[in-house]
Amino acid sequence: MTDRRRINGPSGGTSAPIFSKYLAKTPNELLERPTRSRPNNALRKMFLKTGVTPSASGSAYLELEASKNPKSTAPGLSSPSTSGLKLTCTVHGPRPLPKSAPFSPHIILTTHVKYAPFATRKRRGYLRDSSERDLGVHLETALRGVIIGDRWPKSGVEIIITILEGEEDQWWGDGIGHGNTAAAEWGMMSVLSGCITVASAAIADAGIDCVDVVAGGVAAVVKGSAKGPSPNLVLDPVPSEHKEIIAACIVGYLPSRDEITDLWVKGDIGHGNQNEDTAQSASYEELADSAVQAALGSHRVLIAALKETADVKIGRS
Structure with a gap:
């Protein structure tokens, strides 16, 4: 007997309808890579709000401005070249x-990071893969040195982050024969940087005592920009805007204590012949310092959002 109440989805992949008035008139306009219009030391606009999930002890929502092709004039619908970041975090405990x-003299921290199935261009599975587990481990490392765990013996707290929209690893046109097809993750x-910031806001919203408010920042050494073929050091990079990323660094930074709780460097930097065009002119220290500067920019938005939340709670009381 068949279940008439259940509507089964299609067995294969489907494509959303696109109206003809939003399509480019020529193929060259459709396959044009978005360019970085911001200065190298500028961050994307960030929206951060706490208290979005009333049933949780603390919650927060973070959204970064999506990159956009400056020549695109299509209103309303997003272009296939856009790449943004949308995260939601809930804290239970x-x-x-x-x-x-067994007895534990300090709090037990558990982190869970999961992509929504529709978060990326390539559909994600319902079970966590290795990349999502790596994000959870790095997030736990960044937050473990922030929470004052001795105040909650034999207690546990769960931090759950759902990635509603993730950053693309490369421009979507590179997968069809344009540009470099060997893209890393x-x-x-950028996703980990946003996870650290939104988790810090949710922890503060839950009223958990911390030594400081941690913020995430990311910087990268990119090649092939519009200003020249030489490598450039940029803050808050968007992979779809750059033809090739040589190295990237993400930090979890405590501004008032001037401490780094998590540091992750990926790529090739500080090696090779400096006379070659593919060589890197930046060092590990410069890349890490740039990531710290990006974290300071995120920290300003984080503090402003927490002050707004505190004013609302004080007004209600």
């Missing part, structure tokens, strides 16, 4: 551990 759990760096 602190709450007592089960009686069967560069989008994970």
Whole structure:
């Protein structure tokens, strides 16, 4: 007997309808890579709001401005070349551990990072893969040194982040024979930076004591920009805007204590012949310092969002 109440989805992949008035008139306009219109030391616009999930102890939502082709004039619908970031975070706890759990003098931190199935151009599965587990490990490392865990013995807190829209690892046109097809997972760096920032806001919204408010920042050494073929050091990179990314660095930074809780460098930097065009002119220290500057920019938005939340709570009381 068939279940008439259930509507099964299609067995294969489908494409959303695109209206003809939003299509480019020539193929060259459709396959044009978006360019970075911001200065190298400028960050994308960030929207951060706390208290979006009333059932959780603390929650936050973060959204970064999507990149856009400056020559695109199509209103309304997003272009296939756009790449943005949308994250939501919920904090559950602190709450007592089960009686069967061994005694712990400090709080037990658990992080869970998961892409939504529709978050990227390539559909994600329902079970966490290795990249999502890596994001969870780095997030736990960045937050473990921030929370004052001695105040909650034999307690646990769960931090769950859902990636509603993730950064693309490369421009979508590179997959059909344009540009470099050997793309690494560069989008994970920006995603991890956003995860650290939104988790910090959710922890503060939950009222968990911390030594400082941690913020995430990312910087990269890119090649093939519009200003010249030489490598450039940029803050808050968007992989779809650059033909090739040589190296990237993401940090979790505590501004008031001037400490780094997490550092992840990926790529080739500081090696090779400096006379070659593909060589890197920046060092590890310069790349890390640039990531710290990006974290300071995110920290300003984070503090402003927390002050707004505090004013709302004080006004209600």
